[in-house]
Amino acid sequence: MGITTISSRQFNQYASEAKKAAKDGPVFITDRGRPAHVLLSIEEYRKLTGRGKSLLEALAQPGGPEYDFDVEFPRIDFKLKPADFS
Template sequence: MITTISSREFNQHASDAKKAATKGPVFITDRGRPAHVLLSIEDYQRLAGGQVTLAAALAQKDAPDLDFEPPRLGDLYRAADLS
């Protein structure tokens, strides 16, 4: 289900727009022309290929603990000489 609202309506009823976004995209218009689209995070991730960046994952309020293993740099790595 697609919903279309004006910028003014969005500013006055943001919670209603967020509820509508759980059912489908919400088009927000400026002077009658589509200007923005509000999506649920699930719809956004599906459109973005399902990939979430580390920064986006950590920015979430209830971000779970993540195991992160950075890739090795191959031959560029060498032990420090502390002699």
């Protein structure tokens, strides 16, 4: 895992290279020489936060969802009044 450090100006000019570098490890983005932001791959972010895929992300995957979700929708019980057309 490599650590890359770039200035915010470099990040603005070379965003695609920074994204490629984030696949190998965190990219520290400095502002006036001080670390201000960190760019991580989504996999590394999920490892840090302990979050898995959301339902939306799982359903958006090509080939269908990876997970089996049980969804229960609450029943709505309401009474309809007959319309009065007089």
